[in-house]
Amino acid sequence: MIEQTLPRLRFAAAEAGAPRAAFAGDVEALWLEVGFGGGEHALAQAAANPAAGLIACEVFENGICSLLSRLVPQGGEATAPLPGNLRLWDADARDLMQLLPDGCLDRLFLLFPDPWPKTRHAKRRFVHPAALAGVARVLRPGGEWRIASDDPTYQGWVAEVLADQVLFDVKPPDTQRPAGWPPTRYEAKALAAGRRPLYWSLCRTGREEAI
Ligand SMILES: C[S@@+](CC[C@H](N)C(=O)[O-])C[C@H]1O[C@@H](n2cnc3c(N)ncnc32)[C@H](O)[C@@H]1O
Structure with a gap:
């Protein structure tokens, strides 16, 4: 899978300057997970939204193999058809984001990020004042x-970070997964363990940071 299928789906750094051109057909929207x-x-978003081009990022090889094995049957690694609206970035998503043009994304998904609950690790959290x-x-x-x-420390942290910025309009989070928002494995684990996920949908305002 990694040797034969991943290269067929990999989004290359050289494509980042014109990311929509990386998809087989025309895409009406560009999304990043x-x-x-x-x-x-x-996979669920790519299947349900053929007009959106999705670049999905993951650093963990087992996760990448898991996605690929859902897409391709054994024996079809090099030849099985692949969705034209899905590309994979198998490295740190932040490195890709630095290469992308201004305002190129219509939607960004950050689902159940690693919470880094210890205060001394807070700088590693994806939601961070310095990263907004x-x-x-x-x-x-x-x-x-x-x-x-689903992590109470991270939930509180997200609310705190979002309270003090003008870049995104923020409504109170939903306590039930909204429509059009397919489930994930971590969500299932969290629910089975009795934890209560929160779901935020932020809207980019167009304003810049407060002076
Ligand atoms: C807690 S898991 C959640 C996975 C999935 N979103 C879900 O809900 O089932 C977080 C995932 O994010 C990946 N990850 C963390 N930081 C990343 C980064 N900067 N770029 C790409 N992937 C990252 C980790 O490897 C891990 O698989």
Whole structure:
């Protein structure tokens, strides 16, 4: 899978300057998923939204293999048809985001990110005051940033970080997964363990950071 199928889907750094051109056909929207895990959500979104081009990012090889094995039957690694609206970035999503043009994304998914619950690790959290401007740069005004978390520390952190910024309009999070938001493996684990996920849908305002 990694040797034969991943190269067929890999989004190359050289394509980042004109990301829509990386898809087989025309795409009406460009979406990015950070940390797709086993790929359940990325595959469901790509199947349900053929007009959207999705770049799905994951650093964990087992996760990448999991997504690929759902797409391709054994023996079809090099030849089985692949969705034309899905590309994979098998490295740190933040490195890709730095290469993307301003305002190129219509939607960004961050579903059940690693919570890094210890205070001394807070800098590693994807949602971070120092990282918001980088997300805002690549999301077009009116674009949507979906965030889900089941971790109470991270939930509180997200609320705190989002309370003090002007880059995104923030409504109170949903306590039930909204329509059009396919489930993920981590969500299933969280629900089975009795944890209560929160689901945020942020809208990029078009404003820049407060002076
Ligand atoms: C807790 S898991 C959640 C996976 C999936 N979203 C789900 O809900 O089942 C977080 C995933 O994000 C990946 N990840 C963390 N930071 C990342 C980054 N900067 N770029 C790409 N993937 C990342 C991890 O490897 C891990 O698989």
